[in-house]
Amino acid sequence: MxxxxxxxxxxEKDLSQxxxxxxxxxxxxxxxxxxxxxxxxxxxxxxxxxxxLSKTLDELFWQDE
Amino acid sequence: MRWFKQKVKDEWIEQTKNKIYKELYVLVxxxxxxxxxxxxxxxxxxFNLPVAELLILAGTGIYYxxxxxxxxxxxxxxxxxxxxxxxxxxxxxxxxxxxxxxGLSLFFGIRSAVVYGEGTSQSVYYxxxxxxxxxxxxxxxxxxxxxxxxxxxRAKNVE
Numbered sequence: 001m002x003x004x005x006x007x008x009x010x011x012e013k014d015l016s017q018x019x020x021x022x023x024x025x026x027x028x029x030x031x032x033x034x035x036x037x038x039x040x041x042x043x044x045x046x047x048x049x050x051x052x053l054s055k056t057l058d059e060l061f062w063q064d065e
Numbered sequence: 066m067r068w069f070k071q072k073v074k075d076e077w078i079e080q081t082k083n084k085i086y087k088e089l090y091v092l093v094x095x096x097x098x099x100x101x102x103x104x105x106x107x108x109x110x111x112f113n114l115p116v117a118e119l120l121i122l123a124g125t126g127i128y129y130x131x132x133x134x135x136x137x138x139x140x141x142x143x144x145x146x147x148x149x150x151x152x153x154x155x156x157x158x159x160x161x162x163x164x165x166x167x168g169l170s171l172f173f174g175i176r177s178a179v180v181y182g183e184g185t186s187q188s189v190y191y192x193x194x195x196x197x198x199x200x201x202x203x204x205x206x207x208x209x210x211x212x213x214x215x216x217x218x219r220a221k222n223v224e
Contacts, residue, residue: 030077039077 001037006060009053010035024048090125097121130213162211163204170199 010020010031017031024031026045033039034049041049046061053060097118104115133139146154174196182188 026075027078030075033077042076045076 001063003035003037003060006049006053007035009055009060013053015053020049020052023052093125094122158211159208162207166200166203166207169203169207170196173199 010017013020015023017035018028021028021031024045025048030039030041030045034041034045046057050057050060097115100118101115104110104113104118143154150157152160174192177195178188178192182191
């Protein structure tokens with residue numbers, strides 16, 4: 001499932017995938033895969049993304065059943 | 066707050082590498098297997114035993130067993146399996162190994178009857194003789210082999 005919330009939060013901060021990746025310290029592909037829902041990230045990576053995008057885990061990663 | 070501010074490793078790269086290593090291991094096992102088959106069937110030479118291949122296969126197996134036990138993955142697997150299955154994993158291991166022992170003994174018994182037996186009565190005699198002898202050897206050996214994972218999974222459960 002695509003993570004559109006993460007994509008929107010990144011756009012809100014006016015960051016490209018590459019810039020966000022650089023801030024976190026991962027590759028651009030990892031961010032791309034997270035947004036497209038093809039990669040299941042660890043909690044540590046999720047927290048790092050939230051920290052950079054100034055969002056909570058709920059706001060970016062919560063999915064209703 | 067501090068622990069998630071530590072430097073993030075690109076876990077996708079790490080996981081993808083691990084996936085490739087896993088495939089690589091399967092490739093190595095297959096290469097060893099085909100090398101053994103080649104040395105034993107296509108090009109059998111005296112004193113050309115597949116020692117290196119067997120060492121690789123046994124060594125990696127032993128290493129996996131020890132590391133798996135250290136991390137506790139066997140006891141975790143057993144716990145998950147036993148949660149959803151009616152037959153406990155330990156019982157399954159014992160059933161499979163006994164079946165394996167019986168299967169091997171049957172193979173040797175039939176082989177002995179076909180290759181060395183002359184006439185029906187001798188073939189039947191050779192079959193039962195080899196079958197019983199093989200059972201006496203393989204059942205304890207296979208049970209011992211089945212007992213090893215049992216010990217490894219149990220030890221971590223106690224902890």
